[in-house]
Amino acid sequence: MNSRERFLKALRGDPLARPPVWVMRQAGRYLPEYRALKAKHSFTEMVRTPELAEEVTLQPLRRFNLDAAILFSDILVIPEALGQPYHFREQGGIGMEFALDSADRIHALDTSAVRERLDYVPQALRRVHRNLKGEKALLGFGGSPWTLACYMVEGGSSDAFTKIKTLFYNDRQTFEHLMEHLVDALVELFTMKIKAGVDALQIFDSWGAACPGAHYEAMSLRWIRAIVERLPPDFPIILFAKGMAAHASALLSTGARALAVDWTVDLPAFHDSLPPGTVVQGNLDPVIMELTPEIVRREATALLRSMQGRGGHILNLGHGITPRAKVENMEALVQATTEFAP
Numbered sequence: 001m002n003s004r005e006r007f008l009k010a011l012r013g014d015p016l017a018r019p020p021v022w023v024m025r026q027a028g029r030y031l032p033e034y035r036a037l038k039a040k041h042s043f044t045e046m047v048r049t050p051e052l053a054e055e056v057t058l059q060p061l062r063r064f065n066l067d068a069a070i071l072f073s074d075i076l077v078i079p080e081a082l083g084q085p086y087h088f089r090e091q092g093g094i095g096m097e098f099a100l101d102s103a104d105r106i107h108a109l110d111t112s113a114v115r116e117r118l119d120y121v122p123q124a125l126r127r128v129h130r131n132l133k134g135e136k137a138l139l140g141f142g143g144s145p146w147t148l149a150c151y152m153v154e155g156g157s158s159d160a161f162t163k164i165k166t167l168f169y170n171d172r173q174t175f176e177h178l179m180e181h182l183v184d185a186l187v188e189l190f191t192m193k194i195k196a197g198v199d200a201l202q203i204f205d206s207w208g209a210a211c212p213g214a215h216y217e218a219m220s221l222r223w224i225r226a227i228v229e230r231l232p233p234d235f236p237i238i239l240f241a242k243g244m245a246a247h248a249s250a251l252l253s254t255g256a257r258a259l260a261v262d263w264t265v266d267l268p269a270f271h272d273s274l275p276p277g278t279v280v281q282g283n284l285d286p287v288i289m290e291l292t293p294e295i296v297r298r299e300a301t302a303l304l305r306s307m308q309g310r311g312g313h314i315l316n317l318g319h320g321i322t323p324r325a326k327v328e329n330m331e332a333l334v335q336a337t338t339e340f341a342p
Contacts, residue, residue, distance in 0.1 A: 003067035007137035013277040013312035020067035021337040025320030026060040053124035068137035075143030081117040082109040099155030103174045114188045125196035140193035144205035145182035146220035161210045200236035209243030228255035263318030279312035289325035293332035300336040
């Protein structure tokens with residue numbers, strides 16, 4: 001079986017001798033070839049240029065025997081397509097060109113040209129799809145409406161999320177208007193990605209843990225569910241909600257087929273608590289990728305052994321790979337997985 005077949009079997013919950021492996025945020029500053037490209041082009045230029053996005057997407061697959069490629073992109077292409085550009089702050093983090101600090105600004109978002117403004121995404125996907133030749137799985141991704149709204153209303157990265165929560169509590173009608181716009185735009189983007197050949201989509205509810213538990217449904221989950229309901233039936237959705245594993249039943253109610261979890265979760269126990277056939281993804285601590293190959297092999301092998309006999313496991317980090325990760329550690333991770341013998 002090739003890598004794509006292995007990945008699709010795992011997404012169906014089938015037991016495998018070893019799980020498929022890929023890494024969230026595969027491209028990045030830990031790869032010298034990425035750094036060389038980044039010296040010539042800005043991040044947003046690479047995202048918006050199909051040839052460059054293809055190149056960055058394929059760079060990790062040329063080095064490592066990964067089972068899936070994930071398109072080089074950003075969740076913030078959605079607000080940009082709605083008329084709210086983004087950039088990276090000098091001191092780190094995301095900055096929006098302006099904050100959605102009034103109902104008027106929210107109502108002024110333009111949903112009429114999302115397909116045209118994001119046409120570079122399916123162009124890049126089709127290029128990658130042709131290159132993979134059906135041998136590796138191809139993934140697309142996007143942010144949840146709640147996570148995108150956090151950036152858009154706060155004006156960028158935030159610690160307290162005061163503005164978006166204030167909007168939710170004070171003006172639910174305007175909050176829901178914004179979320180409906182985001183659902184529409186994400187459905188448009190995800191539909192384009194499916195038509196361009198992706199095998200699965202991952203939704204990042206990165207700031208789900210900012211939601212009070214009693215309001216998680218109203219703030220986030222209902223909007224993810226609204227997206228999944230408008231996609232082709234049974235299309236594989238992987239949902240990553242950092243820090244929200246305690247809400248597993250609610251997460252699954254969105255229609256997601258797989259739950260990706262962070263490194264704080266006991267993965268075997270979590271898997272066993274889920275309904276039969278549920279797929280889990282994760283969940284090695286990303287910090288180990290900054291240490292030594294020996295530690296990476298040890299931790300990866302321990303996780304693989306702990307998940308033995310359980311179908312539906314996709315090996316991954318518990319969050320994105322860090323810029324300080326070492327190439328030799330990625331090699332050790334992939335080698336430990338592909339050579340794993342129960």
